[in-house]
Amino acid sequence: MSVLSVRDLHVTYRTKGGDVPAVRDVTFDIDKGHVLGLAGESGCGKSTIAGAILRLHSARTRIEGEILLEGQDVLALRPGPLRAVRWTGASIIFQGALHALNPVRRVGDQIAEAITVHKLAGEREARVRTAELLEHVGLPARRIDDYPHELSGGQKQRVMIAMALACNPSLVIADEPTTALDVMVQAQVLQLLKSLQRELGLAMLFITHDLSVLAEVSDRIAIMYAGKIVEEGAADRVFHEPAHPYTTALAGAFPEIGDMRFRGKPSGLGGDPPDPQQIPSGCPFHPRCPVAVDACPTLDVDLWSAGEDRRAACIHVSGAPSLSEAST
Amino acid sequence: MSDTALERHEQTLGEPIIEVRGLEVSFAGRTSLLQGFRRDKVSVATAVDGVDLTLHEGEVLALAGESGCGKTTLARAIMGLIRPNAGQILFRGKPLGRKLHAYRREVQMVFQDPTASLNPRQTIYESVAEGLRIHGIHQGPNGETEEGLVARALSQAGLRPPERFYLLFPHELSGGQRQRVVIAGALVLDPKVIVADEPVSNLDASVRGEILQLLLKVRDELRLSILIVTHDLGLAWTVADRVAVMYLGRIVEVGPAEDVLLHPRHPYTKALLNVVPEAGGIDRPILLGEPPDPTRIPPGCRFNPRCPVVATGEAAKLGIEERCREEDLGLEELAPGHLAACYEAWIGRDSITSPLPAPSTREDPRTLGP
Numbered sequence: 001m002s003v004l005s006v007r008d009l010h011v012t013y014r015t016k017g018g019d020v021p022a023v024r025d026v027t028f029d030i031d032k033g034h035v036l037g038l039a040g041e042s043g044c045g046k047s048t049i050a051g052a053i054l055r056l057h058s059a060r061t062r063i064e065g066e067i068l069l070e071g072q073d074v075l076a077l078r079p080g081p082l083r084a085v086r087w088t089g090a091s092i093i094f095q096g097a098l099h100a101l102n103p104v105r106r107v108g109d110q111i112a113e114a115i116t117v118h119k120l121a122g123e124r125e126a127r128v129r130t131a132e133l134l135e136h137v138g139l140p141a142r143r144i145d146d147y148p149h150e151l152s153g154g155q156k157q158r159v160m161i162a163m164a165l166a167c168n169p170s171l172v173i174a175d176e177p178t179t180a181l182d183v184m185v186q187a188q189v190l191q192l193l194k195s196l197q198r199e200l201g202l203a204m205l206f207i208t209h210d211l212s213v214l215a216e217v218s219d220r221i222a223i224m225y226a227g228k229i230v231e232e233g234a235a236d237r238v239f240h241e242p243a244h245p246y247t248t249a250l251a252g253a254f255p256e257i258g259d260m261r262f263r264g265k266p267s268g269l270g271g272d273p274p275d276p277q278q279i280p281s282g283c284p285f286h287p288r289c290p291v292a293v294d295a296c297p298t299l300d301v302d303l304w305s306a307g308e309d310r311r312a313a314c315i316h317v318s319g320a321p322s323l324s325e326a327s328t
Numbered sequence: 329m330s331d332t333a334l335e336r337h338e339q340t341l342g343e344p345i346i347e348v349r350g351l352e353v354s355f356a357g358r359t360s361l362l363q364g365f366r367r368d369k370v371s372v373a374t375a376v377d378g379v380d381l382t383l384h385e386g387e388v389l390a391l392a393g394e395s396g397c398g399k400t401t402l403a404r405a406i407m408g409l410i411r412p413n414a415g416q417i418l419f420r421g422k423p424l425g426r427k428l429h430a431y432r433r434e435v436q437m438v439f440q441d442p443t444a445s446l447n448p449r450q451t452i453y454e455s456v457a458e459g460l461r462i463h464g465i466h467q468g469p470n471g472e473t474e475e476g477l478v479a480r481a482l483s484q485a486g487l488r489p490p491e492r493f494y495l496l497f498p499h500e501l502s503g504g505q506r507q508r509v510v511i512a513g514a515l516v517l518d519p520k521v522i523v524a525d526e527p528v529s530n531l532d533a534s535v536r537g538e539i540l541q542l543l544l545k546v547r548d549e550l551r552l553s554i555l556i557v558t559h560d561l562g563l564a565w566t567v568a569d570r571v572a573v574m575y576l577g578r579i580v581e582v583g584p585a586e587d588v589l590l591h592p593r594h595p596y597t598k599a600l601l602n603v604v605p606e607a608g609g610i611d612r613p614i615l616l617g618e619p620p621d622p623t624r625i626p627p628g629c630r631f632n633p634r635c636p637v638v639a640t641g642e643a644a645k646l647g648i649e650e651r652c653r654e655e656d657l658g659l660e661e662l663a664p665g666h667l668a669a670c671y672e673a674w675i676g677r678d679s680i681t682s683p684l685p686a687p688s689t690r691e692d693p694r695t696l697g698p
Contacts, residue, residue, distance in 0.1 A: 041532040041533055041534050041535075042503075042532050152618050154618060182394050182395040182396075182559065182619065183394060183559045183560070183600065183603050183604075184394050184599070184600075184603055184614070184615055184618075184619070185618065186603070187602075187603035187605075187614045188614060188616070190605070190610065191610060191611075191614060194610045209532060209533045210533065210605070211533070212562075212604070212605040212606060212607075213605045215605070215606065215607035215608075216605045216606060216607060216608070216609055216610050217610060235607065236607040236608060239607050240607065246534075249534050249537070250533050250534060252537060253533040253534060253536050253537055254533070254562055254605070255562055255565060255566055256562070256604075256606055257561060257562055257565045257589050257590070257601065257604060258565075258589070258590055259565075262565065262566045263565065263566065263586075264544070264566070264567070265566065266536070266537040266538075266540035266541050266544070266563075266566040266567055267537045268534070268535070268536065268537025268538030268539075268540070268541050269534040269535070269537065269538065270538065272502040272504065272505070272535075273502070273532065273534070
């Protein structure tokens with residue numbers, strides 16, 4: 001059974017200016033011990049999905065579909081059981097560790113709080129467990145009484161990781177966990193996350209706009225555009241042989257050194273991300289697409305098969321209806 | 329080294345436009361009132377510690393390194409925003425004096441965050457025209473009006489038709505468009521050099537390439553020189569003609585981009601290249617520890633406490649460990665235009681004839697670009 005199973009998820013923000021459909025019909029599964037990478041540019045809905053899984057959105061936000069966390073429907077939970085699921089069932093590592101910690105509390109207390117709130121241990125036990133967690137994420141246990149300002153950015157992110165693991169969750173959501181970090185520290189944190197994930201057999205949802213990072217840590221990658229998944233498949237194949245033109249553009253933003261195709265030729269994508277309130281008709285990517293054809297603006301796109309074990313929402317993939325069919 | 333390789337290298341570079349010589353910049357650490365009264369020694373952070381660097385006409389030079397290595401301080405010193413403690417900056421062979429007004433027109437800066445660079449209450453027209461007004465330019469060299477100059481800068485920056493943007497405010501534009509406005513604000517003064525500090529790190533992945541393409545396009549069309557400060561060596565690979573790698577206030581390796589990125593000689597450059605994410609690379613060795621403290625620069629080669637060559641005992645085997653730990657060192661040329669400050673890299677440098685790739689694969693940097 002999958003640890004996380006998301007079915008036909010729709011998330012709509014309700015604002016004064018009207019409804020904003022941020023996530024539209026998203027379906028995916030994550031198995032135990034697997035990492036799903038979710039990529040896309042700002043505003044594509046990837047962080048909205050993270051918020052929906054733990055039901056962090058305001059009550060006004062409309063969430064439809066099904067989110068099964070270890071078989072339990074998160075969307076149907078009442079407040080009490082929901083609190084129990086948060087952090088013990090699924091935890092989240094937010095982007096910007098610098099702002100996610102309370103600056104006036106010792107980091108050890110902040111980690112222990114998660115344990116005591118869930119009544120998994122008393123205060124003394126929680127402190128012992130916290131010290132273990134810190135060692136586990138590569139920080140000396142004596143750091144337990146430090147305040148956040150005494151730690152560097154990388155160390156703070158390690159504290160966030162320790163906190164996410166405090167209640168032994170089966171799913172960890174990492175939302176841009178390394179974005180604000182320096183290159184060398186980013187690599188250290190990624191290695192730590194990956195080794196913990198392997199060691200503990202965690203299911204992980206890893207969210208970032210950096211496709212090269214995803215190719216490194218994920219088993220599978222899903223690419224999002226305008227609230228929908230537009231491509232999905234095994235990590236290295238999606239990165240190296242993108243089937244969707246949007247994925248090609250994203251992959252080109254993080255080229256491999258030595259690849260002569262990119263030497264002196266930064267690859268870019270024209271235009272701007274679509275306004276979620278005015279999503280283009282047909283394939284939503286068509287106004288920016290370098291390979292769009294006449295049928296695209298009216299095409300009813302779906303995730304079609306794009307070779308073995310992968311799918312993409314583009315008219316050019318093998319499983320798509322032929323152009324003549326699409327235009328009729 | 330062969331003469332032909334050297335000639336080829338020199339041919340590809342234009343005249344030096346900015347030369348940095350022995351530049352040093354340090355900042356006094358925080359002092360408490362008590363320490364001030366007692367005249368205690370304050371800790372001094374040496375952010376730039378003796379840097380020599382040349383930017384040539386029409387070239388894109390990438391300055392890379394970790395946070396805190398001094399790359400932004402160096403860029404700001406080049407802009408004249410920070411006064412150096414020692415050393416010189418030459419613009420077209422003449423040292424910068426105290427009068428920086430004219431120089432600042434020639435050398436323009438593009439910062440990381442376009443939202444922070446633009447005044448939210450100013451229209452795009454006002455933002456772009458501001459530079460002209462500060463420099464008292466009321467018409468262009470060929471009698472263009474202010475509006476004509478602004479319109480030209482906006483369209484050079486890819487904002488077309490320019491009139492459509494005049495009365496918009498920054499919040500009405502996307503991140504990529506805002507960075508284009510910042511670039512237009514730099515171009516309107518017809519500069520010779522652009523210093524871009526992490527110009528795309530705050531932008532969305534899909535927009536980055538476009539802004540980099542724009543920088544290369546204006547370089548080609550206006551024959552600008554561009555210094556790009558970045559932590560991203562992948563970015564350096566896509567746009568730079570030459571790459572300089574900085575560590576703890578010093579340049580530790582510099583050379584043509586292909587040489588430095590494909591045949592790195594300094595262990596620190598190798599470590600930086602190792603952390604560029606790539607598929608299946610999660611288990612590769614990476615450098616431990618955080619960037620070192622510029623208030624306490626270690627003796628010897630400043631990289632030695634983190635250097636894998638020293639840590640693995642390789643340096644001891646080569647008989648250079650003592651020098652690594654005790655003797656400070658500067659850059660030495662290992663191949664035409666390719667310099668590194670590393671005792672290990674120097675071993676056998678005389679036997680190296682031409683580590684450059686075959687001539688056919690080397691392109692003139694000026695012919696690169698879209």
